[in-house]
Amino acid sequence: MEERNFKITLEYEHRIRFTRDVFAEGNRMLARLLQTNGHAKVLVFLEQAVAAEFPQLESQIHEYFESTPGLQLKRVVVAPGAEECKRDEAVLHSVWDAVNEEKIDRHSYVFAIGGGAFLDVIGFGAATAHRGIRLVRFPTTTLSQDDSGVGVKNGINAFGKKNWLGSFTVPYAVVNDFAFLHSQPAGIRRDGLVEAVKVALVRDGAFFEWLEDNAGLLKKLKPHALEEAVERSAILHAEHIAFGGDPYELGSSRPLDFGHWAAHKLEQLTGFALSHAQAVSVGIALDSIYSWKTGRLQREDAQRILKILSELDLPLYHEGLEIEKEDGNLAVFDGLEEFREHLGGELTVLLLKGVGEGEDVHFMDTCLLKHCIGLMKAYANEKSESLRAQLFLTD
Numbered sequence: 001m002e003e004r005n006f007k008i009t010l011e012y013e014h015r016i017r018f019t020r021d022v023f024a025e026g027n028r029m030l031a032r033l034l035q036t037n038g039h040a041k042v043l044v045f046l047e048q049a050v051a052a053e054f055p056q057l058e059s060q061i062h063e064y065f066e067s068t069p070g071l072q073l074k075r076v077v078v079a080p081g082a083e084e085c086k087r088d089e090a091v092l093h094s095v096w097d098a099v100n101e102e103k104i105d106r107h108s109y110v111f112a113i114g115g116g117a118f119l120d121v122i123g124f125g126a127a128t129a130h131r132g133i134r135l136v137r138f139p140t141t142t143l144s145q146d147d148s149g150v151g152v153k154n155g156i157n158a159f160g161k162k163n164w165l166g167s168f169t170v171p172y173a174v175v176n177d178f179a180f181l182h183s184q185p186a187g188i189r190r191d192g193l194v195e196a197v198k199v200a201l202v203r204d205g206a207f208f209e210w211l212e213d214n215a216g217l218l219k220k221l222k223p224h225a226l227e228e229a230v231e232r233s234a235i236l237h238a239e240h241i242a243f244g245g246d247p248y249e250l251g252s253s254r255p256l257d258f259g260h261w262a263a264h265k266l267e268q269l270t271g272f273a274l275s276h277a278q279a280v281s282v283g284i285a286l287d288s289i290y291s292w293k294t295g296r297l298q299r300e301d302a303q304r305i306l307k308i309l310s311e312l313d314l315p316l317y318h319e320g321l322e323i324e325k326e327d328g329n330l331a332v333f334d335g336l337e338e339f340r341e342h343l344g345g346e347l348t349v350l351l352l353k354g355v356g357e358g359e360d361v362h363f364m365d366t367c368l369l370k371h372c373i374g375l376m377k378a379y380a381n382e383k384s385e386s387l388r389a390q391l392f393l394t395d
Helices: 029-033 048-053 057-066 090-101 116-131 142-146 186-191 194-203 205-213 215-219 223-243 260-269 276-293 299-311 331-343 366-381 385-394
Strands: 015-019 040-047 071-079 109-114 134-139 153-158 161-168 173-177 349-354 357-361
Touching: 015 029, 015 223, 029 173, 040 048, 040 057, 040 090, 040 116, 048 057, 048 071, 048 109, 057 071, 071 090, 090 116, 109 116, 116 134, 116 142, 116 153, 116 161, 142 186, 142 194, 142 223, 161 260, 173 223, 186 276, 194 205, 194 223, 194 276, 194 299, 194 349, 194 357, 205 215, 205 223, 205 299, 215 223, 215 299, 260 276, 260 331, 276 299, 276 349, 276 366, 299 385, 366 385
Parallel strands: 015 173, 040 071, 040 109, 109 134, 134 173
Antiparallel strands: 153 161, 349 357
16 A cells, blocks of 8 residues: 655745724725735624724724725624633624625635734634635734734633634734724733733843833833833744744644643633733743742742732732642642643643743642742732842742
8 A cells, every 4th residue: 555645835924013093094004915806805803892992993994995995894793802702602603604694705804803812712713714714813902912913823712721612823914003002901901011021031031121121111001112012022922933833833832821831720710800911920920930949040030020020010929829629739730731731742831941041841840839839929928029039048
């Protein structure tokens, strides 16, 4: 019997754009960006919270397409967003329904305008209708503009687990509109910076130093500092996806998920009352301390990481870390197996060897992790910087 292997290579262009007031009269960035055969259709999904914050946006979208030849706006669908839309399949089904009713084809476009969870669901719908319709993402939150919006993942939650159903699909384009960025509540805007801290820690020590130097401006949400942090973070995320060698995560390594094994489990354990950004902050704190306690990371660098998280008003600890199961083990440790299961293969967790330098490990000592959680709790509860520093000297 004959055996043959055929290598199939596909090239994708990952288009990332930064602008302001993308649908304003005179802003022709979209007109230049979109390819059209003269009659391409566009189906727009707009998150309810964004529609409420920008009551003129829907009419702006209609006016924009009326003045843009070659593109036919079929409908603007306003739908619920936030984490709830990932647990309720109604939004996903609304994508398929609208694609079918408006006869959207693979040479047309689905626009998704909203936060990260909303983009995940609309993107999954677009990726599965007709085996893939061109998706243009318009992330509106700090967290989605500096991280998930420029990614290639889509999905919804199932079986009580994050993103159990989903796909890897490179969006046709990602448009980061800074007009959306500044509309969020201050706390949510600030929380989203955690992914900028994360990507700096695993890829770019100079960017981490910039975040340290500008922490005061970022805490005050000064527009120029926030926009620069978001843009630099988004580019670093996109560069890793494009040039990191494993954009669809076929292996076991997930460097951009530093701190996420605990974060995803914490979200579940709190019934998603703890936001993704806040859970990631706690996860970063835990894995940074663990990196120090296992001799990889210098004590001073672990202190720097906890300090900047604190300066940005991000949490360093959550009581969900200490929820015990019937057997006495901490429930959060189940996140390690779920993290492994999500990709298959052996457990692979990225730890830090330095600021901007990571190392994959395949084992986590749960006894030591429990000790690190205790140290995190003490650090978070201590408000004096000098006494916080003392904890790192005496522990």
